[in-house]
Amino acid sequence: MEKFLDFIVKAGSLDRRVIFVVIALAVMLPLFFPLGLPIRPTNSSQQVYDVVEELEAGDKALLSFEYGPSTKPEIHPMAVALLRHLMSKDVKVYITCLWPDGQFMAMEALDQVAVNQYGKVYGEDYVLLGYRPGAEAIIKGLVSNIRKVYTVDSRGDFLDDIPMMVGVNQVADFDFLFSASAGYPGTVEWVQYAADPVGITMSTGTTSIQVNEVMPYVQSGQIKGILGGMPGAAEYESLIGQAGIGTSGMDAQSVAHVIIVVFIIFGNISFFVERRRSKKY
Amino acid sequence: MKDKQFWSVAGIIFVLFMIYWVAGHPFFVAERAVMFWAIMIVSGILIYSTRMAKRGEEIFLRSIPGLKAVEEAVGRSTEMGKPVLYVPGIMDMDQVETVAGVVVLGHVAKMTARYETSLNVPVSRAIVMKAARESCRESYLIEGRPDLFHDDMVHYLTDDQFAYAAGVNGIMIREEPAACLYMGKFYAESLLLAETGNSIGAIQIAGTASPSQIPFFVTACDYTLIGEEFFAASAYLSQEPELIGGVKGQDYLKILAISVILLGTLFNYFHELNLISWDLLGFLTVQ
C-alpha cells in the first residue's frame, strides 16, 4: 500500500512533457480511428440555424471574416457550414473582412463552397468586398454608406458594375449579419456600431474562449445565437446535415477533454495523499 | 460639499447648459441627452474625488497583492542577477489597456533603475515601442541613472500575434528572466506566455482587462490584476493623491451603477406589471 501511495505522490509531479505526449496521442488517434460520437446541438447553435432558416431566396446576408490561420481550425468550419446553408437557400452573400488574413480565409471558403460545391456566379450570387483597415471606422462607414468604404471589390471591379450591389447602400439594406470573429475588431464592434443601432438581425461565430465575452449580448437578444468554437461548428454541420472538419474534430476534442479531466483527478488524488502524509509527519 | 470651487464651476456649467437647452439646443442630438448627463455626472464624481484627494483627504485603498509583489519581483531579479521581462500587451496605443500598461512600465522602470536590474521590453507595435521607450527613459532619468538606459531595452518584434508570442517565448527560454510582468491587452497568446514563464520558474504578475484572458492568467501566474485593479495600478504604484482620488471616485461610480441596476430592475418589474407607465429601461437606452 505504501509503495502504491509513493507511486501516486511521485506521479503527481508529472513532467509536463509526459502530459504533452499523452495529449498529442489523445488528439491524433481519434483522427485516424474516428469514434463517430453523435453531436447534440445546443440552444445557441440552434438559434443561429433558425435565424438562417427564416431567410428566403434573394435575401441579402452580410458576412464578416475576422480570423486568421491561427484560429482557422475553430472558425473556418463554421464559416464554411454557414456558407453552405446560405447558398443552399439561394441567399445572396456579401463578404467583408476587418482582418487582412480574413480575406484569404474568405477566398478559401468561397472556393470550396460557392465555386466547387454550388457553382455560384461571382457578382450575382456572392461578392467578396475585401479587406479595409480601420476596424470600427469601417463598420461605421458601412452603416452610413458602403461606397464610402468600398469603391471597388477585392478583384478591383467597381461596386456599381456588380449586379448584386444595385440597391445595396448601407448595412440596413441587408437582412442578416454574421460575424465570424476571433478577436478585435469583431463581434463586439459589430454589435455596438451596426447591429444594435441599425436593428439588423445578427448572429456570430467565435472561438470558444470568446464565448464568455459575447454571451451577455446573446442573452440580451442583441445577438441571435452564437456558434462557439469547433463544437459550435460541429453542431451547425449536424443541423445542416453536412458533416465537415468540425464534426471530424469533435472525437479528438472529446477524448482530449476526458484525458485532461483524468489528469486533473489524478493530480488531486496525489495532492491529497501528499497532504495527508505531511500532516501525519 | 467641501469643494466650493468645484461646485461653483458645476453650477455654472449646469446653468449655461440649461440656457442652451431652453434656447433650442442647436446642433445637439437630443436623443443622447441621457448619455451626455451620465458622462457629466460620472466625470464630475471623478474630478471631485481627485480634487478631494489632492487637498489631503485620507483615502483608504485595500491592498492588492499583485501590486505589492511588483517590487518583490524586481528585487528577486536583482538578487538572482537576471533580467525583468515586461510585456505591455499586443495591441496599439489606441487601446486604454496598452496606455495603462505603458504607465505601469514607467513605474517598473523606476524600480529597475533603482536596483540596477536589466529590463527587457519586447513590444508588438511600433508606436508602443516609442511610447514605452520615452516612459523608460524618463523613469531612468528621474532615478538619476540615465547611464543604465539604452534604446534597445524596448525593442520591436512583430505585429503578428503568434509570431510575437513565439518571439517572447524565445526570449524567456534564452534569457530566463526571474520576473515576467504581463500588463496590457492580451488575446489567445496569454496562456502561451504564462505557461512558458512558469516553466522557467519566473515569478509572474499579470494585469489585463480582457475578460476572456483573465482565467488563463489566474491559473498560470502568481498574481493577477483583474480588470479595474489593473487600471488602478498606476495610482497604487505612484501613490499620487490625484490618482488615488480617481480610484476612490471609481468606487463611488460603482455604488451609483449598482443603485441604477437595482432601481432599474425594480422599475422595470413595476412597468411590466403595468403599475407604472414610465419605462426606465427605454429612457436609459441610448443609440
Added chain:
Amino acid sequence: MFMKRQLPIAIAATIGFLTLFGWFVEEPSIKSFVDDDATQWFDILASFAMFLGALNLLKMQAMKVIRQSRGWQYAALAIAGFSFSFIAGFVMLGAYNVEVTEFGGSTGVATVLANEINQDLQSTRNILSAVPAGDAYIIDSPYFTEGGAESVVEQIVAAGGTAEIHPAEWGAHIATRGSLFNWMFRFIFTPLSATMFALLAFFVASASYRAFKIRNFEATLLLISGIIIMLGRVPIGGHISAWFIMYIVVLSLVAGVNTWLKNRTYTLVALVVGLLGVTIAGFITGWPVDQPSIFFLPVLQDWIYNNPNVAGARAIMIGIGLGIFASSIRYILGIEKSYIGE
C-alpha cells in the same frame, strides 16, 4: 520642454474632448471626423510607424549576426524571412497569368498545357474543348516570375498556338490565388500560426493539471465547474448518464458527512441509503441517460454558461468599462501623464 510636455497633453485633451463630445453634436464635419477620420488618422500613423519597428527589428537582428552572438543563426533566419516577405510583397509581382488565346486542334499545345497543369493529355483536351469558342484559356496557377511565364508562352507558340502574359495588378497581387505572396501565406505563414495556436492545447492541459487542485472552497468550485464544462461541451458528455453523476454526488456527500460527523456508522448509513435510493430511482425510471436533467452534463454545462458565468462576465465588463472611462478621463484631463514619460 513645451514640445515634450505641454503640447502632447494639449493634443490629447483637444482630440479627446472632440471625440467624446462630438458624438452629441449634429454637425456634419464634426460627425465625419468623429465617426470616420479620427480612427483612420490613427491607422495612417500606425502604418507609417511600422517603418520604425521594422528598422529596429532589422538593426537588432543584424547586430546579433555581426557580433556572432549566441543563436545568431536564428537572427540570420529572421532577416532572411523579413527580406523574403518584403520582396514578395513590394518588389516581385509574383503573379504572371498566361492566357492561351489560340489552341484549337493542336496536340502540341495540349501537350504543353498538360505538363503545366499536371493533367494527362486526354483530360487536358477535354478541358480545352469545354472552353467556349472565342474565349481564352487561362492557366489556373500564375507564374512567380515573368521569365517562367515567357518560357511557357514560347513553348505554346512553338507548338502552334498563341498566348499572352497578363501580370496581376500591384496590390491585388497579394490576394491573387497562386501568387508568390499567396504561396508564402498558405505554405509558410499559415502552418506556423496554426502550430503556435495548437500549442495552447498542450499548455491548457499542463496548466489545468497544475492549477486545478482542491486547496479551498473556491478552488473546489472552480474544479467542479471546469470538469462539468469540459465534459458537457463535447459530444462525449452527452453519453455520460445522469445516473453516473448522481452516484458521484452521493459519494461526495458521504465523504462530506464523514468529514463533518467523523462517525463510521453514520457514514455507512448515508452511503447505503444514498446508493440504494439512486439505484431504486434508476430502476423505476428505466435509467434514461438525460434524466434527471439537473444531473445531465450538457444541461448543467448550459446552465453554468448562461447563469453564473454570464453574471460574472457582466460584472467584470461593467468594472472594466468604469475603469476604462476613469483612465480615459485622467488622460484627457492631463491628470495622468506617465504615458509621455512624466
